[in-house]
Amino acid sequence: MNRPAPLLTARGLRKSYGTTHALDGVDLTVEAGESVAIMGPSGSGKTTLMHILSGILTPDAGSVHFTGAGTGSTNGGTEVSSLNEEARAKLRRERLGFVFQDGLLLPELTAVENVALPLMLSGVPRPAAESHAAQWLAALGLEGMQTRRLGELSGGQAQRVAIARAQVADPHVVFADEPTGALDSATSASVLGALLDSTVGRGRTLVMVTHDQATADRCSRLVRVADGRIVADSAAATTGGVR
Ligand SMILES: Nc1ncnc2c1ncn2[C@@H]1O[C@H](COP(=O)(O)OP(=O)(O)OP(=O)(O)O)[C@@H](O)[C@H]1O
Numbered sequence: 289m290n291r292p293a294p295l296l297t298a299r300g301l302r303k304s305y306g307t308t309h310a311l312d313g314v315d316l317t318v319e320a321g322e323s324v325a326i327m328g329p330s331g332s333g334k335t336t337l338m339h340i341l342s343g344i345l346t347p348d349a350g351s352v353h354f355t356g357a358g359t360g361s362t363n364g365g366t367e368v369s370s371l372n373e374e375a376r377a378k379l380r381r382e383r384l385g386f387v388f389q390d391g392l393l394l395p396e397l398t399a400v401e402n403v404a405l406p407l408m409l410s411g412v413p414r415p416a417a418e419s420h421a422a423q424w425l426a427a428l429g430l431e432g433m434q435t436r437r438l439g440e441l442s443g444g445q446a447q448r449v450a451i452a453r454a455q456v457a458d459p460h461v462v463f464a465d466e467p468t469g470a471l472d473s474a475t476s477a478s479v480l481g482a483l484l485d486s487t488v489g490r491g492r493t494l495v496m497v498t499h500d501q502a503t504a505d506r507c508s509r510l511v512r513v514a515d516g517r518i519v520a521d522s523a524a525a526t527t528g529g530v531r
Contacts, residue, residue: 293355293365295320295460295493296341300350303336303516310336311347312516320460323484323494325504328513334497335465337513341495342384342463343368343376356383356460382410385454385462387483389469393438393449399425400434403452410457417456424452428482444475451483462487464496468503480506 294317301314310333318324318341326334339345341352352368371379380386393402403421408414422434428448438446447467454462467483468476480503487494488508496507504510512520 292320294318295355296495297353297355298341298350299353301337301340301347301352302349303333303340303345303347309516311340314350314513314516314518316341316511316518316521318461318493318495320493321488321491322509323488323507324496324509324511325507326495326497326511326513327499327501327504328519332513333516334513336516338463338465338495338497340369342386342461343371343379346376354379354383354460381406382457383460385457385459387447387450387454387462387464387467389466393446393453395438398435398437399430399441399449399452402449403456406453406457421452421456424456425449428452428486442475443471444479447471447479448482451479451486455486459492461493461495464494466497466499469499473502476500476503 296316296318298314298316301311302309303311314337316337326337328334336345340347343352346369350369353365354368355365366379368376368379394405397405400418400421403424404414404417407417407420425431425434428451430445430448430452433441433445441449451467462483464483468479471479484494484506494507496503498504510520510522511518
């Protein structure tokens with residue numbers, strides 16, 4: 289039986305900042321439904337890799353192919369790295385979700401307004417966007433907190449709002465950079481559970497940078513990066529080679 293095409297395929301990624309070689313030839317494929325933890329020492333290139341996979345940055349060399357439906361191409365996929373800035377922004381807004389360490393919620397907006405924002409930016413009218421956002425907040429255990437602003441939420445609650453915002457447009461992949469890095473270990477474990485349930489628990493895909501082994505252990509796959517290269521990939525052990 290033919291396997292479906294991987295959701296993301298990166299080939300030969302290189303990226304330098306001046307004389308710093310942040311990525312030095314990275315190949316990586318991600319299948320739909322995986323939860324991939326990216327670990328490695330500080331400065332090894334994890335964030336650069338995630339930003340290139342998600343179209344925030346473009347590589348100096350190499351390519352990223354995304355096969356998510358609805359990417360507007362006829363051959364069943366999109367070369368992310370060849371899109372212009374505007375097209376990459378559209379792809380990120382409509383097909384990808386993001387959770388960052390400090391949530392990046394807008395403090396002047398309420399929780400439900402923060403979550404509704406990506407939908408409204410894509411043209412969904414405010415009442416429908418806020419109604420959908422409220423459902424996501426409830427799914428993440430934040431019923432009754434819709435009208436709170438950032439200053440009225442705990443760190444864990446704020447990250448749940450950020451997770452709701454990342455999911456509200458139903459992205460194919462959620463990219464998370466140290467999503468629980470600012471939380472204590474008990475809160476971290478429950479927020480991570482919410483992130484996993486709401487992504488891979490619904491058949492979606494999660495790619496996450498983490499320094500925390502306990503966090504990585506809850507993912508289906510561990511990719512280790514050092515000096516801008518992938519030095520270990522737990523998927524390689526089951527497929528007989530680095531994919
Ligand atoms: N905008 C930039 N300008 C110059 N150098 C950069 C820039 N961004 C990253 N770098 C350098 O590229 C290398 C890889 O950085 P990157 O942020 O990808 O690493 P990381 O593994 O995510 O690190 P950390 O775990 O500390 O967040 C580092 O040497 C870093 O100093």
